[in-house]
Amino acid sequence: MTTGGLADAVVLEGVTKRFEGLKAVDALDLRIPRGTTCGFIGPSGAGKTTAIRLILSILLPDAGRLSVLGHDDAMQAKDRIGYLPEERGVYRKMRVDAFLQYMARLKGIAPEVARERALRLLGQVGLADSASRRCEDLSKGMLQRVQFVAAIVHEPELLILDEPFSGLDPVSVQMLRGLIVEQQLRGATILFSTHVMANAEALCDHVVMIHKGRKVLDEPMSTLRRQYDLRRLHVEPLSADADLSALAGVEGVESIRPTAEGCELLLVSGAAPADVMQRVAACVPPARLEIARIRLEDVFIGLVTQEGGAESLHALRSHLQGQAQGGVA
Amino acid sequence: MIRRIGLVATRDFIATVSRKGFIIGILLMPAIGVALSLLVPRLLASHAPPVHGEIRVVDRSGHVAASLQQALKPSVIAAQRDARRQRLIADAAPEAGRNLSLPAGAPPPDLAVRSLPGEVDLGPHKEALKRGEEGRPAALALVVIPPDAVVRGEGRSAYGGYELFISTALGDATESVLRDALEDVLVRARLEAAGLDADVVSIAQEVARPAATLVGEKGEQRAQRNFNRMLPFIMGALLFVAVVLCGQTLMTSLIEEKSSRVVEVLLSAVSPLELMWGKLLGQLAVGLLVMAVYIGLGVLLLLQFALFGLLDPLLIVYLVVFFLLSYLVFGALMMAVGAAVNQQADAQSLMGPIMLLLVLPYALSPVIGRNPDAPFSVVLSLVPPVNSFVMMVRLASDSPPPLWQVLLSVGIGIAGAAVAVWFAAKVFRIGLLMHGKPPNFATLLRWARQA
Numbered sequence: 205m206t207t208g209g210l211a212d213a214v215v216l217e218g219v220t221k222r223f224e225g226l227k228a229v230d231a232l233d234l235r236i237p238r239g240t241t242c243g244f245i246g247p248s249g250a251g252k253t254t255a256i257r258l259i260l261s262i263l264l265p266d267a268g269r270l271s272v273l274g275h276d277d278a279m280q281a282k283d284r285i286g287y288l289p290e291e292r293g294v295y296r297k298m299r300v301d302a303f304l305q306y307m308a309r310l311k312g313i314a315p316e317v318a319r320e321r322a323l324r325l326l327g328q329v330g331l332a333d334s335a336s337r338r339c340e341d342l343s344k345g346m347l348q349r350v351q352f353v354a355a356i357v358h359e360p361e362l363l364i365l366d367e368p369f370s371g372l373d374p375v376s377v378q379m380l381r382g383l384i385v386e387q388q389l390r391g392a393t394i395l396f397s398t399h400v401m402a403n404a405e406a407l408c409d410h411v412v413m414i415h416k417g418r419k420v421l422d423e424p425m426s427t428l429r430r431q432y433d434l435r436r437l438h439v440e441p442l443s444a445d446a447d448l449s450a451l452a453g454v455e456g457v458e459s460i461r462p463t464a465e466g467c468e469l470l471l472v473s474g475a476a477p478a479d480v481m482q483r484v485a486a487c488v489p490p491a492r493l494e495i496a497r498i499r500l501e502d503v504f505i506g507l508v509t510q511e512g513g514a515e516s517l518h519a520l521r522s523h524l525q526g527q528a529q530g531g532v533a
Numbered sequence: 534m535i536r537r538i539g540l541v542a543t544r545d546f547i548a549t550v551s552r553k554g555f556i557i558g559i560l561l562m563p564a565i566g567v568a569l570s571l572l573v574p575r576l577l578a579s580h581a582p583p584v585h586g587e588i589r590v591v592d593r594s595g596h597v598a599a600s601l602q603q604a605l606k607p608s609v610i611a612a613q614r615d616a617r618r619q620r621l622i623a624d625a626a627p628e629a630g631r632n633l634s635l636p637a638g639a640p641p642p643d644l645a646v647r648s649l650p651g652e653v654d655l656g657p658h659k660e661a662l663k664r665g666e667e668g669r670p671a672a673l674a675l676v677v678i679p680p681d682a683v684v685r686g687e688g689r690s691a692y693g694g695y696e697l698f699i700s701t702a703l704g705d706a707t708e709s710v711l712r713d714a715l716e717d718v719l720v721r722a723r724l725e726a727a728g729l730d731a732d733v734v735s736i737a738q739e740v741a742r743p744a745a746t747l748v749g750e751k752g753e754q755r756a757q758r759n760f761n762r763m764l765p766f767i768m769g770a771l772l773f774v775a776v777v778l779c780g781q782t783l784m785t786s787l788i789e790e791k792s793s794r795v796v797e798v799l800l801s802a803v804s805p806l807e808l809m810w811g812k813l814l815g816q817l818a819v820g821l822l823v824m825a826v827y828i829g830l831g832v833l834l835l836l837q838f839a840l841f842g843l844l845d846p847l848l849i850v851y852l853v854v855f856f857l858l859s860y861l862v863f864g865a866l867m868m869a870v871g872a873a874v875n876q877q878a879d880a881q882s883l884m885g886p887i888m889l890l891l892v893l894p895y896a897l898s899p900v901i902g903r904n905p906d907a908p909f910s911v912v913l914s915l916v917p918p919v920n921s922f923v924m925m926v927r928l929a930s931d932s933p934p935p936l937w938q939v940l941l942s943v944g945i946g947i948a949g950a951a952v953a954v955w956f957a958a959k960v961f962r963i964g965l966l967m968h969g970k971p972p973n974f975a976t977l978l979r980w981a982r983q984a
Binding site: 257260261262263279282283285286287289291292293294295296297298306307309310311312351354364 | 536537540541544548789790793794795796797798799800801802803804966
């Protein structure tokens with residue numbers, strides 16, 4: 205493998221990390237091009253956080269080589285990396301603006317710039333009034349916004365977010381997505397881990413799936429869409445008593461699976477979705493008829509069960525799905 | 534690197550010294566203590582209500598009542614009190630006595646002596662000691678002097694004593710004035726009854742206690758034995774307090790950073806080594822501030838009592854040097870403990886041995902101060918990590934160690950500090966992100982070997 209050029213923000217080659225004999229990360233190869241948003245996906249305990257800590261040089265690998273923003277050691281690139289850990293913390297007794305300025309100054313920002321940015325970003329996340337309050341006086345949701353601001357206050361080239369959506373209410377999730385998009389537009393490379401697939405589907409250009417410390421998938425979202433998508437149609441009939449079983453006979457439909465709203469059709473491989481959609485609409489007048497969006501959950505479960513993962517398929521699905529719904533609680 | 538260490542140190546310093554507990558407990562309390570010790574005697578003197586009342590005496594010896602009346606005159610009491618105070622000062626710090634004017638204390642009590650006939654019934658007079666309607670008794674005390682109090686009974690080896698009945702209205706201070714006067718009067722009466730001149734005996738008992746002149750290698754020196762005896766202990770205590778205070782703060786602040794999970798955010802910005810040095814230096818600044826305040830207050834007290842000349846300024850330099858060394862050793866060890874555990878309670882078992890190493894030399898400092906050249910003291914002053922304490926105590930004693938031993942101890946201290954900081958750095962590397970069962974010392978050593 206060639207070493208990471210300027211085009212790659214993060215390069216991992218055969219990186220392994222053991223804890224007490226257990227391989228948390230196992231010969232991981234990873235390449236994140238600059239300017240992309242990469243989703244790091246896997247169930248809890250898959251090794252995501254360890255991989256992230258390795259990239260940040262918070263942990264040192266037992267084997268393998270890594271390069272971050274062109275440096276072999278993230279220590280040298282620390283000022284250009286923003287990090288939001290999964291287990292977030294603040295100095296409880298410190299004032300919000302003082303904490304943000306402190307974090308910015310640790311990252312090499314001049315004091316007056318740090319102050320100006322901290323206040324501007326606080327305004328952006330709706331916390332302008334809380335700048336002079338102590339961190340311990342803020343609600344959990346407010347603190348999470350403060351912590352996100354702490355991760356981006358120095359306008360990092362590489363932004364690493366570990367489970368950024370966990371424990372957020374739906375409004376905060378929306379706000380955070382908006383903030384992440386802003387960072388994308390600014391040109392930052394973003395790596396975020398999540399076990400909630402819906403967030404990854406919405407935000408990523410690139411998806412890396414990791415299971416038991418090993419990489420099981422590393423593809424651009426567009427490829428995934430082409431590979432795994434376009435073969436499923438969601439049908440919601442206009443009238444509630446429409447006979448959906450008739451759809452099984454439509455040319456180009458391989459199978460039919462009932463859903464809460466109607467049914468999901470799996471197309472014959474090679475069938476043109478546009479043609480099939482016309483025929484489906486002719487057969488059963490639809491209230492809604494669309495190509496199903498990719499569901500990373502399905503991709504992931506497919507890959508893991510192919511590999512003969514130890515968990516039962518059901519358990520894994522309920523973990524990913526349950527977390528996907530419960531994750532916003 | 535330097536910038537980040539500086540930022541971490543500054544934040545830690547400010548966070549520590551701006552805590553209410555620090556300002557009140559560490560800075561304000563000693564300042565208030567010193568202020569009170571200077572002011573209170575004066576305040577007491579001016580505000581104590583004057584005591585006056587009646588003392589009833591049943592003098593069955595017939596020798597005492599009249600002279601007791603004389604001995605309890607306010608002017609006599611005041612004169613005796615003065616003489617006693619001067620003796621105390623002269624004993625404690627002979628140099629100071631000349632320049633020193635201690636506050637006069639409460640005014641002497643005004644006590645009238647009423648002599649009662651020998652065969653009187655005591656009942657009504659005891660009754661007079663009880664507080665009446667207005668809360669004041671008719672008499673403060675009733676003294677009964679037996680016939681043999683002045684002249685021994687036939688064939689008896691001891692004199693008779695006296696009986697004392699007192700009212701609840703009689704204060705401790707006044708009671709001891711009364712007892713002192715009774716003793717004085719009885720002794721004089723006995724001497725006179727034995728045909729001796731009480732004044733001659735009293736003068737014969739006075740042996741002036743001059744300050745000893747200490748003859749040492751550095752020549753002759755007027756010894757201030759009491760001050761000199763205290764000094765090693767005071768220096769040891771200063772060192773102990775500053776090191777324990779800073780070490781504890783280091784440990785608790787780290788545990789707090791770990792348990793609030795802020796440490797991971799920090800580690801994305803600074804390396805473990807930078808974090809460690811930043812915290813170490815931040816608390817060092819706190820320690821130096823504390824030392825400056827305490828030394829400053831101490832110097833103020835010495836100046837107040839005109840004793841400053843007794844303190845060798847070089848000792849303060851040594852105090853700072855040995856504070857630096859012992860702080861680095863114990864601060865680093867305590868910080869390693871903080872980095873390894875998740876909560877205060879888990880730290881206790883690891884802190885035990887460290888505190889023992891701190892308390893031991895402190896507890897021994899009076900012994901070492903008195904025997905600074907004993908082999909035991911010399912050896913301990915060269916064994917890390919207690920060497921800094923012991924050497925400081927020896928330096929403050931009246932027989933300071935030779936320079937080569939001091940320098941050797943400093944060298945050993947530097948080596949000890951280097952090892953402790955190295956150990957802490959290793960534990961830092963591994964421990965900061967560990968959130969499991971609390972480690973023991975064996976685990977810490979394994980981490981140090983691994984990292």
